[in-house]
Amino acid sequence: MEFDDSFFLLRIILINFVPENERSLPLTIFFSMKKSMNVLTRLKLTRKEVLDDYRIAVESRQASLTGRREVLTGKAKFGIFGDGKEIPQLAMAKVFKTGDWRSGYYRDQTFMLAAGMTTLEEIFAMLYGDTDPKANPANGGRLMNNHFATRTLDKNGNWLDLTKLKNSSADSSPTASQMPRLLGLAQASKFYKKNNGSDEFKKFSHHGNEVAFGTIGDASTSEGHFFETMNAAGVLQVPLAMSVWDDGWGISVPNQFQTIKGSISEALRGFEKGKNTNGFYIYREYAHNYPALVKMYREGISRCRKEQVPVLFHVIGCTQPQGHSTSGSHERYKTHEQLEEEKSRDGILKMREWLLKESIATAEELDAIESDATRIVKQARKNAWKNFQKPLIAKRDEFLKIVNISTCNCGKTDAIRAIKEELSKVGEPIRKDIMSSGKKILRLLCDQCSDPSNSLKTNVTKWLETERLDTVKRYNSHLYSESAHSAMNIKAVPPKYEKEPKYVAGREILRDNFDYIFKTNPLVLAFGEDVGKIGGVNQTYEGLQEKYGSDRIFDTGIREATIIGQGLGMAIRGLRPIAEIQYFDYLLYGLQVLSDDVATLHYRTNGGQKAPLIVSTRGHRLEGIWHSGSPLSMVINSIRGMHVAVPRNMTQAAGFYNLYLESDQPVLIIEPLNAYRLKEKYPANTGKFKTPAGIPEILQDGSDVTLVTYGSCVRIAQDAIAQLKKFAIDVELIDVQTLIPFDINHRILESLKKTNRIIFFDEDVPGGATSYMMQKVIEEQGGFYYLDSEPQTLTAQPHRAAYSTDGDYFSNPNAEDVFDKVYNLMHEFDPVKYPKIF
Numbered sequence: 012m013e014f015d016d017s018f019f020l021l022r023i024i025l026i027n028f029v030p031e032n033e034r035s036l037p038l039t040i041f042f043s044m045k046k047s048m049n050v051l052t053r054l055k056l057t058r059k060e061v062l063d064d065y066r067i068a069v070e071s072r073q074a075s076l077t078g079r080r081e082v083l084t085g086k087a088k089f090g091i092f093g094d095g096k097e098i099p100q101l102a103m104a105k106v107f108k109t110g111d112w113r114s115g116y117y118r119d120q121t122f123m124l125a126a127g128m129t130t131l132e133e134i135f136a137m138l139y140g141d142t143d144p145k146a147n148p149a150n151g152g153r154l155m156n157n158h159f160a161t162r163t164l165d166k167n168g169n170w171l172d173l174t175k176l177k178n179s180s181a182d183s184s185p186t187a188s189q190m191p192r193l194l195g196l197a198q199a200s201k202f203y204k205k206n207n208g209s210d211e212f213k214k215f216s217h218h219g220n221e222v223a224f225g226t227i228g229d230a231s232t233s234e235g236h237f238f239e240t241m242n243a244a245g246v247l248q249v250p251l252a253m254s255v256w257d258d259g260w261g262i263s264v265p266n267q268f269q270t271i272k273g274s275i276s277e278a279l280r281g282f283e284k285g286k287n288t289n290g291f292y293i294y295r296e297y298a299h300n301y302p303a304l305v306k307m308y309r310e311g312i313s314r315c316r317k318e319q320v321p322v323l324f325h326v327i328g329c330t331q332p333q334g335h336s337t338s339g340s341h342e343r344y345k346t347h348e349q350l351e352e353e354k355s356r357d358g359i360l361k362m363r364e365w366l367l368k369e370s371i372a373t374a375e376e377l378d379a380i381e382s383d384a385t386r387i388v389k390q391a392r393k394n395a396w397k398n399f400q401k402p403l404i405a406k407r408d409e410f411l412k413i414v415n416i417s418t419c420n421c422g423k424t425d426a427i428r429a430i431k432e433e434l435s436k437v438g439e440p441i442r443k444d445i446m447s448s449g450k451k452i453l454r455l456l457c458d459q460c461s462d463p464s465n466s467l468k469t470n471v472t473k474w475l476e477t478e479r480l481d482t483v484k485r486y487n488s489h490l491y492s493e494s495a496h497s498a499m500n501i502k503a504v505p506p507k508y509e510k511e512p513k514y515v516a517g518r519e520i521l522r523d524n525f526d527y528i529f530k531t532n533p534l535v536l537a538f539g540e541d542v543g544k545i546g547g548v549n550q551t552y553e554g555l556q557e558k559y560g561s562d563r564i565f566d567t568g569i570r571e572a573t574i575i576g577q578g579l580g581m582a583i584r585g586l587r588p589i590a591e592i593q594y595f596d597y598l599l600y601g602l603q604v605l606s607d608d609v610a611t612l613h614y615r616t617n618g619g620q621k622a623p624l625i626v627s628t629r630g631h632r633l634e635g636i637w638h639s640g641s642p643l644s645m646v647i648n649s650i651r652g653m654h655v656a657v658p659r660n661m662t663q664a665a666g667f668y669n670l671y672l673e674s675d676q677p678v679l680i681i682e683p684l685n686a687y688r689l690k691e692k693y694p695a696n697t698g699k700f701k702t703p704a705g706i707p708e709i710l711q712d713g714s715d716v717t718l719v720t721y722g723s724c725v726r727i728a729q730d731a732i733a734q735l736k737k738f739a740i741d742v743e744l745i746d747v748q749t750l751i752p753f754d755i756n757h758r759i760l761e762s763l764k765k766t767n768r769i770i771f772f773d774e775d776v777p778g779g780a781t782s783y784m785m786q787k788v789i790e791e792q793g794g795f796y797y798l799d800s801e802p803q804t805l806t807a808q809p810h811r812a813a814y815s816t817d818g819d820y821f822s823n824p825n826a827e828d829v830f831d832k833v834y835n836l837m838h839e840f841d842p843v844k845y846p847k848i849f
């Protein structure tokens with residue numbers, strides 16, 4: 012029945028059956044109902060939906076308040092919450108559909124709850140650092156609380172059907188680090204929309220209909236990543252929906268020190284999309300205005316989704332009821348007046364006022380929702396704490412039972428008893444307490460008691476080993492792919508050659524190999540500066556854009572961080588991007604994204620997400636500080652979690668692309684810059700040969716000295732070796748091929764066993780990648796025990812490479828340096844046979 016019909020009916024009832032003086036109350040109720048229904052009709056929402064939203068907001072706030080108390084009472088180490096940002100997140104959740112993506116930050120608690128992507132219990136489990144993946148599926152206790160993620164992989168590391176899920180990429184702590192990946196998440200939709208239909212895409216996209224939602228704090232918009240991403244999104248015209256939760260503060264630093272004109276939407280007016288321009292749509296709304304926010308998100312996201320254009324939602328007037336985090340109090344930097352003013356425009360308070368004003372609910376109904384919320388959150392906290400504590404208490408009890416001193420008569424029983432006593436008194440034991448007690452007790456136990464197969468020492472040792480293995484799984488797993496598609500499971504396939512192979516410029520081998528890849532794998536894309544139209548500065552993609560289209564091989568702006576971000580976001584969504592950084596030295600601009608995001612993704616989600624991205628660059632052996640291409644230690648120390656491949660020529664490089672595209676392991680491949688035009692034998696099995704990961708190649712057998720190197724230094728070494736041969740010195744040359752992983756079968760040790768002398772050679776700084784290799788071989792492989800001479804390194808000078816051929820000669824190691832190093836080693840060993848040269 013329509014409202015007006017029911018009004019007509021009511022009037023008839025009132026006139027016929029109710030005395031005149033008793034008709035006003037039902038009429039008032041009826042009119043207020045009519046008013047609220049009008050509001051709800053205009054908003055296209057039901058009363059239930061709105062009240063559900065209010066409930067979620069109140070529960071979320073209650074979780075924030077309770078969470079802070081958990082930290083202050085010592086149950087959790089640190090806490091950061093979403094209070095003050097509840098209302099806009101309800102509105103955002105309404106337009107977030109199955110298949111969509113989020114790339115956000117720690118304030119998105121209410122959104123995650125409203126979208127059904129987390130639960131109150133999970134929020135508390137995260138706070139405690141629960142490592143049980145069931146209790147804490149976002150990060151398995153590896154990250155601080157409110158670092159959200161949904162799982163995109165099953166337990167074997169295989170893709171789930173992402174079109175059937177609401178997806179959140181994995182949060183990370185550095186401010187604005189969510190931005191570069193957001194660009195790729197959005198671009199994937201555009202790619203999938205244009206390249207519809209392939210079976211390979213089915214699990215990842217529904218005709219490219221998905222929106223990538225970003226969130227960021229007002230202060231974090233000051234980061235370069237924000238501007239770089241927004242500019243690129245405006246240029247690329249991708250469905251990226253950026254919300255800025257503006258509370259006017261970045262911890263203690265107010266807006267006026269952060270943003271031009273104190274307003275990010277004002278500052279970005281020049282980025283706004285005009286009638287016939289690119290750019291993005293800009294919306295601005297108050298954080299406490301629920302109906303306006305609902306309308307804003309509906310309209311903005313509908314344009315974003317349909318037109319595939321970016322949108323900026325600047326949500327002003329957010330608050331921070333509890334300050335920034337548990338690390339400090341905002342009373343230190345906000346005045347009493349400021350704090351009171353914030354309270355007066357609290358979003359939840361304003362929503363309540365609105366619900367009452369519009370007669371959508373009565374005060375009693377809202378009071379009931381609020382008291383229910385307190386109860387529900389209390390219960391969630393209790394459950395999460397119990398789940399977290401129960402196995403720990405059980406573990407502690409099990410350990411105390413095992414350490415039954417009566418079975419050991421010669422141990423230092425008093426001291427052992429004291430440790431046990433102390434452990435048993437710990438109210439809320441953690442693994443560290445138990446492990447530490449176990450190790451201390453073991454030191455006090457003797458070996459002589461009873462049956463050694465069942466002695467206390469044996470039992471405690473066994474228990475500790477089991478626990479160690481368990482913690483390895485808990486804290487050390489998933490740095491690299493452990494799935495069936497791990498690069499480590501893929502066998503090498505050597506290049507095959509015709510009887511009389513032709514010799515071609517190395518870049519042609521790469522180009523033809525890429526041609527094969529693009530032809531056979533619809534998921535692969537390649538992009539970077541000058542990659543599209545001209546096919547790369549070294550022509551390794553020559554002609555491929557014309558052949559496969561500019562959706563698959565394309566140019567980007569000069570913006571390394573977001574080139575990597577583009578690749579990362581697209582790889583998270585199932586594509587196989589090759590993101591090119593034009594020169595290795597410029598990887599520094601994107602290193603933050605590699606180090607904090609790409610390299611940690613699989614680990615920080617405890618195996619819940621992967622991004623099998625290939626970052627391709629070129630390096631080694633040029634000249635000048637910014638084209639020397641040698642900062643290997645910069646990457647091996649900061650991007651653990653990725654593989655680092657350092658091929659010596661283009662055939663080896665092509666073999667790495669083939670290997671990694673078959674695997675799900677992210678990798679950095681550094682092509683040797685000065686080898687594109689050098690002639691190489693043309694392989695007959697283009698696209699099929701594979702260079703293995705972690706397997707060095709012995710390029711020359713020798714018996715006097717082992718020389719370990721990689722990349723362009725291989726050729727320098729070969730030159731030196733030829734010179735050394737004339738002095739009867741026999742060098743074994745080893746190309747490590749990948750720095751990460753490094754010589755997994757200890758092949759270098761085998762060489763050292765034969766030569767007993769070893770030199771690690773590259774053009775990184777002293778103490779750089781050569782020291783890394785030395786530690787691997789001498790310490791990890793046990794090479795120390797086979798040395799007859801001091802192990803040596805040969806590197807570039809400590810200063811950066813100087814310009815010009817002479818600059819290079821006196822900055823970087825050259826064949827003469829290699830000769831001298833090897834010769835001197837032999838001289839030291841046998842001065843008669845190898846007399847001093849100079």
Ligand SMILES: Cc1ncc(C[n+]2csc(CCOP(=O)(O)OP(=O)(O)O)c2C)c(N)n1
Binds near residue numbers: 262
């Ligand atoms: C790169 C980086 N610098 C500094 C920090 C420390 N930090 C964490 S949050 C924060 C303030 C962020 O403010 P804003 O973006 O406005 O978000 P809000 O917390 O106010 O929602 C700072 C400085 C960090 N996490 N990362």
Ligand SMILES: [Mg+2]
Binds near residue numbers: 228256258
């Ligand atoms: Mg802020």
